[in-house]
Amino acid sequence: MAEIKQISLFVENRPGRTAKVAKTLSAAGVHIRALTIAEAGDFGVIRMVVDDPEKGYKVLKESAFTVSMTDVLAVEMKDTPGGLYEIVNTLGQSNVNVDYAYAFVTAKAQRAMLILRVDDIAKARKVLSEMGVKIATREEIQAI
Amino acid sequence: MSGYWDPHIERMPLEDLHALQEDRLKSIVRYVYDHSAFYRRRFNEAGVEPSDIKTLADITKLPFTRKVDLRDNYPTGMFSAPKSQVVRYHVSSGTTGKPTVVGYTKGDIETWSESLARAFTSIGLGSDDVVQVAYGYGLFTGGLGAHYGAERIGAAVLPVGTGSTERQIELMQDLGTTAIACTPSYFLHIMEVAEKMGISIRNDTKLKAGIFGAEPWSLETRSRIEEATGIKAYDIYGTSEISGPLFTECHCKKGIHVWGDMFLTEVIDPKTGEPVADGERGELVFTTLHKFALPLIRYRIGDLSIMTNETCECGRTHPRILRILGRTDDMLIIRGINVFPSQVESVLMKIPEVGDHWEIIVDRKGPLDMMSVRVELTSAGFSDKIGDLMKLKKKVSKELKAVLNIAAEVDLVEPGTIPRSMGKAKRVTDNRKI
Numbered sequence: 001m002a003e004i005k006q007i008s009l010f011v012e013n014r015p016g017r018t019a020k021v022a023k024t025l026s027a028a029g030v031h032i033r034a035l036t037i038a039e040a041g042d043f044g045v046i047r048m049v050v051d052d053p054e055k056g057y058k059v060l061k062e063s064a065f066t067v068s069m070t071d072v073l074a075v076e077m078k079d080t081p082g083g084l085y086e087i088v089n090t091l092g093q094s095n096v097n098v099d100y101a102y103a104f105v106t107a108k109a110q111r112a113m114l115i116l117r118v119d120d121i122a123k124a125r126k127v128l129s130e131m132g133v134k135i136a137t138r139e140e141i142q143a144i
Numbered sequence: 145m146s147g148y149w150d151p152h153i154e155r156m157p158l159e160d161l162h163a164l165q166e167d168r169l170k171s172i173v174r175y176v177y178d179h180s181a182f183y184r185r186r187f188n189e190a191g192v193e194p195s196d197i198k199t200l201a202d203i204t205k206l207p208f209t210r211k212v213d214l215r216d217n218y219p220t221g222m223f224s225a226p227k228s229q230v231v232r233y234h235v236s237s238g239t240t241g242k243p244t245v246v247g248y249t250k251g252d253i254e255t256w257s258e259s260l261a262r263a264f265t266s267i268g269l270g271s272d273d274v275v276q277v278a279y280g281y282g283l284f285t286g287g288l289g290a291h292y293g294a295e296r297i298g299a300a301v302l303p304v305g306t307g308s309t310e311r312q313i314e315l316m317q318d319l320g321t322t323a324i325a326c327t328p329s330y331f332l333h334i335m336e337v338a339e340k341m342g343i344s345i346r347n348d349t350k351l352k353a354g355i356f357g358a359e360p361w362s363l364e365t366r367s368r369i370e371e372a373t374g375i376k377a378y379d380i381y382g383t384s385e386i387s388g389p390l391f392t393e394c395h396c397k398k399g400i401h402v403w404g405d406m407f408l409t410e411v412i413d414p415k416t417g418e419p420v421a422d423g424e425r426g427e428l429v430f431t432t433l434h435k436f437a438l439p440l441i442r443y444r445i446g447d448l449s450i451m452t453n454e455t456c457e458c459g460r461t462h463p464r465i466l467r468i469l470g471r472t473d474d475m476l477i478i479r480g481i482n483v484f485p486s487q488v489e490s491v492l493m494k495i496p497e498v499g500d501h502w503e504i505i506v507d508r509k510g511p512l513d514m515m516s517v518r519v520e521l522t523s524a525g526f527s528d529k530i531g532d533l534m535k536l537k538k539k540v541s542k543e544l545k546a547v548l549n550i551a552a553e554v555d556l557v558e559p560g561t562i563p564r565s566m567g568k569a570k571r572v573t574d575n576r577k578i
Binding site: 006008010011012017038040042043045047064065066067068070099100117 | 521522523526527528529530533534555556557558559560561
């Protein structure tokens with residue numbers, strides 16, 4: 001199964017950099033599904049899930065951004081208290097480490113989507129599936 | 145491998161070379177004493193006369209000259225030849241003071257071209273080559289110097305000068321450039337632009353050699369250039385005061401051949417002015433033995449290097465100087481510690497996550513000097529985990545500290561952020577007001 005590709009960018013922490021990213025993607029007609037910015041003083045890392053990661057990667061690269069693609073999992077979680085716990089607890093008990101995660105709520109579903117970067121993606125997929133957690137496919141992310 | 149341009153001179157036994165140097169030293173000392181009011185006054189003040197110079201060793205009786213002498217005698221007060229014999233002037237930019245003017249007789253231009261003809265031949269260039277000269281033309285000596293040298297060996301010269309980088313790359317392809325002469329930092333920029341244009345220097349051009357100089361650069365930068373493009377990168381050396389670019393390494397890359405029939409090279413302790421032992425680091429001092437518009441006697445050029453008199457593997461007997469370690473003018477003193485930008489470069493270029501362009505910023509916070517080094521993060525070095533990036537910062541900082549003995553703040557910046565240069569790169573911004 002094709003993993004979901006997250007786009008990550010290295011950006012300096014100065015005015016206008018995030019705007020430049022957004023503008024580049026918007027001009028290319030790439031939709032951003034979810035986005036998070038992690039900052040570390042004078043620089044930061046933007047991570048996002050988009051509808052067309054290959055195209056997003058290409059246009060950002062052409063605009064001279066330092067950009068990479070990373071495999072992540074997108075799992076559906078119940079949009080109720082305890083939804084997140086169920087997932088991270090399963091991973092923790094299976095010794096899968098979460099490097100980082102961020103969540104978003106989709107417009108049509110009653111469920112929230114959790115984007116996870118883990119150290120063992122195959123194992124995470126397996127243990128979560130066994131728990132009956134629904135893992136989104138690329139097509140589903142594209143179609144949101 | 146490569147032949148010689150002037151085998152008789154280039155392979156002359158040391159004894160004969162020293163005899164030739166001695167003759168030429170005596171003549172030039174007599175010549176400047178008779179023709180330049182400046183030298184006559186200097187020699188008189190030092191209580192030395194041309195007749196006191198009987199052997200090569202007597203050179204230490206002569207006073208040093210420095211850049212400040214050229215400035216104080218601006219524009220042509222140190223010249224020995226009358227105007228009627230001068231056929232060209234070059235003027236150095238004078239970033240640190242008044243500009244300096246150098247002049248050339250017809251013979252001086254010949255000697256200069258001859259020096260580079262030997263050098264270019266020693267790296268395997270000849271009449272079948274196309275040499276793209278991407279040094280600045282005009283008052284700067286780089287462009288015209290390399291131009292005349294390349295023409296002398298019968299190569300086809302492409303006098304592009306600096307700038308219009310995309311056009312340079314197109315011409316390089318269209319005319320089959322085999323060698324390029326420019327600053328190493330400009331070549332790094334050319335590499336970057338070629339990549340953006342989708343052109344591989346290795347596969348899509350005939351380039352085989354780069355003649356890089358006019359700014360100090362490290363062995364690590366050489367490796368990067370050679371690995372990325374497949375060309376051979378050679379160091380070229382010279383400064384406008386002694387004519388311009390004059391000498392290069394030969395194909396053995398074991399030091400720069402400084403032609404002994406044209407120049408007498410000494411290495412001294414910059415503090416005491418005393419000669420250092422063979423193979424020890426010190427400041428280079430040049431005496432022009434065969435230059436007549438503006439001969440220089442014991443000129444302290446300000447560059448630090450190591451000299452060897454051993455015959456090179458290529459068979460050339462003339463002394464060699466090792467890679468220039470830095471110019472005394474470029475040296476930064478940070479918290480009392482001497483730092484050469486070239487040291488910083490050699491550390492950075494060993495770290496693959498760091499790009500080819502970098503800069504040093506020095507500030508003073510309260511009583512303390514702070515040095516920060518800005519480096520561009522390469523795509524290969526980019527991890528989207530913040531922890532990895534912090535580790536990289538620490539690693540660069542640690543390696544700088546190990547070499548420089550001073551803590552430096554490391555800033556990771558986006559590629560393309562640090563200004564690219566067409567000529568001599570400006571690597572240091574010193575914001576201290578002292």
